[in-house]
Amino acid sequence: MKLYHRAALLCSVFLGLDLCAVAAQAQTAAPQQVPVPSPLPQPQDIPYPGKMQISVDATDLSRRIMSIKEVVTLPPELSQKGGDFILLYPMWLPGDHSPSGTIDQVGGLEVRSGKEVLPWHRDTVEVSAFHITVPAGTRELNVSYQLLSPVSPDEGRVVMTDVMENIQWSAVSLYPAGYYTRQIPVVSQVILPEGWQYGTALRADGPQKGNTVTFKSVMFNTLVDSPIFAGKYFRKFDLTQGDQVPVTLNVMADKPQYLNATHDQIARHKELVRQATLLFRSHHYKHYDFLLALTEHLGRIGLEHHESSENSGPLGYFTKWDETAAARDLLAHEFTHSWNGKYRRPADLWAANFNTPQRGSGLWVYEGQTQYWGYVLAARSGLMTVPQTEEAIADVAATYSAQAGRKWRPLIDTTNDPIIAQRAPLSWRNWQRSEDYYSEGQLIWLDVDTLIRKLSHGEKSLNNFAGDFFGTNNGRVMPSTYWISEVSSTLNSVQPYDWTAFLHQRVDQINPMAPLDGLTRTGAKLAFSDKPTDFIKSDSLLRHTTDFRFSLGFQVNKKGILTNVLWDGPAWNAGITRDQQIIAVNNEAYSEDVLKEAITEAKGKNSQPVVLLLRDSDNFHTVSLPYHDGLRYPYLSGNLTEIKEILSPLEPEKSDIKQ
Template identity: 65%
Template sequence: MSLRTHFLSSAMRVCAGMLIMAAVAPHGLSKAYAADASAQSQPEPLPLPPSVPTPQDVPYGGTISLKVNATDLPRHILSMQETIPLPANVVEKGGNFTLLYPMWLPGNHSPTGTIDQLGGLKIQAGGKQIPWVRDTVSVSAFHVQVPKGTHQLEVSYQLLTPVSPKEGRVVMTDVMVNVQWSAVSLYPAGYFTRQIQFKPQVVFPAGWSYGTALRADGAQSGNTITFKPVSFNVLEDSPIFSGKYFRKFDLTQDDKVPVTLNVMADRPEDLAATDEQIKAHRELVHQANLLFGSHHYDHYDFLLALTDKLGGIGLEHHQSSENSGPRGYFTHWDKTFAARDLLAHEFTHSWNGKYRRPADLWAANFNTPQRGSGLWVYEGQTQYWGYVLAARAGLMTAPQVEDALAEVAAVYDGRQGRTWRPLIDTTNDPIISQRAPQSWRSWSRSEDYYSEGQLIWLDVDTLIRKLSDNKKSLNDFASTFFGTHNGSFVTSTYQFDDVVQALNAVQPYDWATFLHQRVYDIRDHAPLDGFMRTGTRLVFTEKPSDYITSYSTLRHVTDFLFSLGFSVGKKGVLAEVLWGSPAWQAGVTRDQELVAVNGQAYDADDLKDVITAAKSKDGAPISLLLRDGDSFHTVSITYHGGLRYPHLDGKMDGLAAILAPVGGQPSAADHKE
């Protein structure tokens, strides 16, 4: 039989069988088959495994030593050795002992722990290896069956950090390392992390310097730094920047509380800061102290990486901050100002976010879920003070901040997603999307509580000033709400009603309704009343502001957002397309490559000329040739609005008063590098 004949015969037999079954049970299965199926039991869910031990607010009873080797630069691997003394009840009886890898990280507002990078986990006791089992529900938990009489565990593992940005944030390069303790630590389950003591140690490449809020315990031994014992809460909150090219600048004020700007760079020439530039950073500390009337640290370390190799970061900590900036941060000072609110933002978090924190963002350990309902205060007001303090310190000029606020107002007033999604719901976005790229960000919204929250607090500030005849302002709220218990860095939590009560203590008003309308209600427009009260309004002109020029240069994008409705990144790739814009109406999407405009190869300046020429009502549509993968297609956009860039127009006196330095002159303390 040929292969073809065999297939045909098989097919005919199958068809015949189906005809027979149909004849026996014309309405479904045969009676015998149906009876057999009815006798089969239905599946039932398996019970979940026992839950990970709930944290208790009791001392752990021993100090865990942790050594990190940060010298394997070519392979981007951090290697750890951890010695964990065991509690008396485990020593006496043995049994299950659970170790946790931190997942819910303060400042990230979501379970972003890099558990996927953990490798080579080995647990030993007395020279013998002990097997471990990962929890199948809480996959960041590792169960260890400890033999009776075991006094301590020797644990070793690696962090297989990204070797390129395609895999995640790069934390190791040939000239710098960022050690984040949350990524390199395992800790015992069943305890509040403030009750677990760690003694950390790090080995750096030879000749490197470092900056951290941790303090060394005695003299340095070669390339190894041993730090004083701290609670796991403090350890996790005290990252390290270490680099080959490193400078430290003293920013300490008259109160003698040490503040240091620690800067590392890809190249030594990038560290060439002028006295005036460092004076502005010193003034940032001065202005923050005047604003809050307190501090909640006994020393503070700014950590700043000037790099295009290390992954970008802006993350707050109680006594330090992790920041990255462009290589020309100092050397191209006049062009990089759009990045200079970052240090002011993260410094503000020492008061707003670390000391005062929304109650649902505080947790007993780093594996307990958090909720972000108060992020419009935590991040929104910090975003506001970041701009204000940058201006007061001289890191940015008042006109630069005004231009930045104009851009914020234009973006969020035009964000179409506000028609269906209230601002409060965006506080869930750190968990929902974890900052993954979005196809239609202007429609889905993202973490809008940052910059729209900033506009809300401008609204609050100007209203307080108006109601009080300029006798009170948001400055008073900052000092009374964030300035309590001067010198303490014990977290003080709050809820919505506490914010309302504090505002009423500054200036009586129906703040509950005011805030509820702006945070919880759907609104067609962004809260722009703050501009109106300062005598300004949002307008558009054909010339980009200096801020947009700086911002676009730093991020390598060209902005056509408020005209055609898109921005263009490197190699002509569309970085964003606004929902409802002319480009959106024509079917343009992000990540397409803009190849040609009106038959000519894409050039940013040429496209600007084309948009300008199309202003005439009888002007021809703008033709765009787009590449989408291997496909090319042409779209036609009818648009006559010309180039449009946001600015503020009117009297700037009101904003100038907000952005002006507070108090007297900068500190006269003697500062030495």
């Protein structure tokens, strides 16, 4: 008897014919999709009928663990009847433009009602949502868990070291689903290591008690927007200007000697505040706290907030001032975000809570124009010299002139990259394009600025747009959202022109050539020299790389490992890829100087090629590069008068300040 017939006979004997028919149908029917769980409740713009308390113990430095305790008062209706209560872990974080919440670092979750441990389960679709079964009569929940922060960069961004820590409330808090985060009140508390100081946009609610700081009640969206820097070695510098709105530079460092700022250096940071206020004709913070970590151990960061910013810089930010110019536009960039990004925000980048997806179609304004003002304000305040800023602009112009990916991908599509790649390493960055809306956006806004100046015969500039667009509702902290049509209409009010078509062509369409009209319109030209500029030297020093992008077409770190290879450049055409290691150059052991000498000696059509011995994992191979144009480093030549004018400090009588 065949196996199938025997199985059918047994089925009919023991189960009955109807059940056998169902079983047979189940074996032959195509699978059907299982319905997904019910969606989470949509956030409502109504007050949360309860409150939250969050306490973070950040003293376990050796194990890099933060321990969190929350008390969540339940809505009266749920308390009376019982049911499903949902807590969310923040995932869509402002400034990251992607679902980058560190949900993978959460451990030890326990929920109690009094002494009773309540069951919870994670939503199988929205894995950052925790469903808690609440018995009738439960008035509040006691929630505890840990943030198991990375102990090394291999596991993620390091936020705790022996001498400093970065407490981001998005990483150490759960909040109720179903409400706008601006409607959820919360009292927060942090326990710091003994003797440590801290900086934050939050304000303490009374004197500090031992190592414990309790902050005034704020809404949950404000809490998440107010991180803490705390450290053993810490200094505060007052940057407050004539408007008497408090601004503080909070600095922590790996060692105390790196906090030794000069009077002149702090004066330049004060001038940054003054120049930004003159430019934007307003402030949108009750007080502002720069948070700056000078470190080689805490993870790198540059993240904007409405009344503060998280920044990291090199140890020698103050003590090796002449070598760190390439890092000194960061504070100007993040400070600009208080106006551009936090106050004025693209409508699709604003969300009711931290678990609603955001869309980044306006990032070329949000980040691109901020990148532009970051350079300009750094120069106007003296954080960078005008020549250093010109050199930085030249590097941007050369980089995006060599960006091969512009042949297939419009700039607007790169605004999706925070979600697509989440800043993971890319094999062919200048072909894939990555987040080009930053610096290519910067070139577009230089184009806009110089065109306004030309059309208005020098009477108007992008300064006027900055005041008109970002200077509304002086003193208001609540965000004011916009669509791109408002950007075009405000530009048109400053200087009549078809700005919609202008921006559409540069942002939405494929452009094989970089947008360098902003340079050429002024008489400046992108040129190349066989000597690196001071800015390139500083940038290479800070990144621990040597730049050969505009000669052989790659960058290489101190160990000879290729960190970036340009698509369709000489190295790419020779079959070289990133992560290979240069062992020898023309049969001589590799060093930065040896490679530079070989490139120089190969200059001229009749010269010998540059020969590299490369290691690729356990394999070695030799590559010949028939490149004969010598070392090439970008700089600006020609008439730089208008560039210098753009970078010149504003004064009250020239700044269009509204009286």
